[in-house]
Amino acid sequence: MFSDKGEFKEAFLKKLEMTCGKSFSESSEKDQFFTLGLMIREYVSTEWINTNERYRVDKVKQVYYFSIEFLLGRLLHHNLLNLGIEDVVASGLADLGIDLAHLEDVESDAGLGNGGLGRLAACFLDSLASLNLPGHGYGIRYKHGLFEQKIVDGYQVELPDQWLRNGHVWEVRKADLSVEIPFWGEVEVREENGRQVFRHIHAERVTAVPYDMPVAGYKTDTINTLRLWTAEPSRYPINQDVLKYKRETESISEFLYPDDTQDEGKILRLKQQYFLVSASIKSIIQSYKRQHHSLINFHEYVSIHINDTHPVLAIPELMRVLIDEEGLGWDTAWGITTQTISYTNHTTLSEALEKWPVRIFQPLLPRIFMIVNEVNERFCSDLWNKYPGDWNRIESLAIIAHNQVKMAHLALVGSYSVNGVAALHTDILQNREMNHFYKIFPEKFNNKTNGITHRSWLLKSNPSLSNLITMGIGDEWIRDPNQLRRLLKFKNDSSYLQAISDVKTENKKNLAKRIRAQTGEWINIDSIFDIQVKRLHAYKRQLLNILHVMYLYNRLKEDAHFHMHPRTFIFGAKASPGYYFAKKVIKLINSVAEKVNKDSLTKDTLKVIFLENYRVSLAEEVFPAADVSEQISTASKEASGTGNMKFMMNGAITVGTLDGANVEIHEKVGDENIFIFGLRSDEVLNYYQHGGYHSMEYYHHDKRIRQVMDQLKSGFFPEVMDEFEPIFDSLIMENDQYFVLRDFSSYVNVQESVGYAYEDQKRWRQMSLVNIGESGHFSSDRTIEEYANEIWHIHPS
């Protein structure tokens, strides 16, 4: 059906009539998209079944990747590419007068994630399947993913994301594999044959229904599974408020990250977390039992990885199943559990370290709470033996303290592997943030620097550059991204460098066209495309970027001799709905854009663009068009970053602090091919520890800073005067927690050198080539191979 164009067309037309009940001439693009999607899903189904059969018969060890987020984006093009049927389909559709690119635009992003952590999970699924590794994803099928962002008068407005409006063609509902999850109720303890048994009674039950999606590897016959759970009512309780029960049940899989400032939201979040892990573990054990008689060797065949602490209840849930349902003793169950679960830490920001009040945890999950309590008591007693009398230490390491359950501590105690996501991050975990745990469990700690799938972020999103690379070094790089280093031989080949530059120009034109359509702004293609796209957060310092733009504007206005290469500063960022400061920064960026883009004196030199609704499908257009990649977080704060890797792979040059994986990018490309500025992480951490930074001094002593800061309050913008006062206050009154003013001067200097470097086009193109050539290390294939070999001990099958 997909090997021959004629056959494809015939099958397509037939399928379209059958599924849509319309003739081809009556059909809409939606119908055509849906038809093609169904054909692809059916096409993979045989291999999908075969893959599962192979895993089952060979009893291979499998890994299950638990994540509260999977930021998949669109899958049509991805699947066509991985299945190797893109050309047949594109040309068959073209014969019918259908543009494949238009069909792709029909698909909504599956935006079941917030940012890097969720996108990492999606990249990992692609690498697992492409490396023929037995690994599957488990998550939640949120009815609404991350909100859709609109900008109205410069402010962010959030609309519910309606990604399921037209159905989701890639999934298969498997209602027969549903499981029940209990909440609330009590635990009944009884003696049976000299053993205590626990029964969770009077619980409110929720049904978890799995929706499976095939995950096809790149041109392999491995099809793994992404299983996403939906919450539905179980049998309706008699004599109770049925509608309330239905509403509460369904809300579990309704929104990603419900607002948890109130208890009601906290309960919902904790419900989501237990719902995910309990359903997933039940389903894993069901399929395990079809191949094995006993659970004693469970950990030899199953690895469960928890992506950050959201799924950490996998630890007590697995204990519960092993003890309450399988009748194992505590020590045996603990041995199995702690050899099954591995954990990735994604942040050292203390506000992101999850804690749940006991008053919420205990009633909602009574049996799980008992188990966590027991884990805590045993751990504290070990600590007591190790550090007799050191109450302070024990209190700070305990899993439950001050009536709070600390999820990261549970993860550290109940897993066999704890990894950070970049060398610097792991170093900070081991030697600072989790140093006490590192001293107790040194063997658990390891680093796995993040990666991105080069198949999505280069092959698919930047086809022109991919073709040029293949022309230069053959197509082996698609399988083995380290081969990209072979590009380095073109460093002095001016025609190859010219060709790379031409591709960049073409990609810039495409992005400019989109910007023109969206904002009405004309963009100068010869300007430097300087891009910062990522979640809006104070530590990521979009504020530093926009204050620098204000400084450039002031220079241009005041100094007729000031020269700078024309630049287009492009931002894309969603702010969390309750994050007041982040929303102010979005407003500030839009206000600066308004002012600068309108000014006839500066508009040819300086442009500021805010791209609405940043998401995966938009990202795929943005990275290929970037000249400069802004990775300017406060050193020590960004665990890894993956946007930095996507930019590098597409030939952008990084302006960055020595933070997260920027450190490793710097090591790969060398001083001459990156622009590093600002405080180092140990300097930042020392300031936090010992003080000594006074942002006010920078305000007083640097008149560039004073000028832009005063403009936040002076009527420089048409907005009411106090609009940006909170930003001013965060930098002065709250002493600038993220060192924006401290790094300002260093940033101005490095940005000036970026401008000069760009004007030496030969040099710039060489830099760009080196970045592409060295980016293979940041493929998630490399990352996944490390996880597979060093943590999960799984093998290609």
Ligand SMILES: *Cc1c(COP(=O)(O)O)cnc(C)c1O
């Ligand atoms: C890669 C990616 C991110 C992560 O970007 P960082 O710069 O690493 O924070 C966030 N959102 C989307 C849509 C992405 O593709």
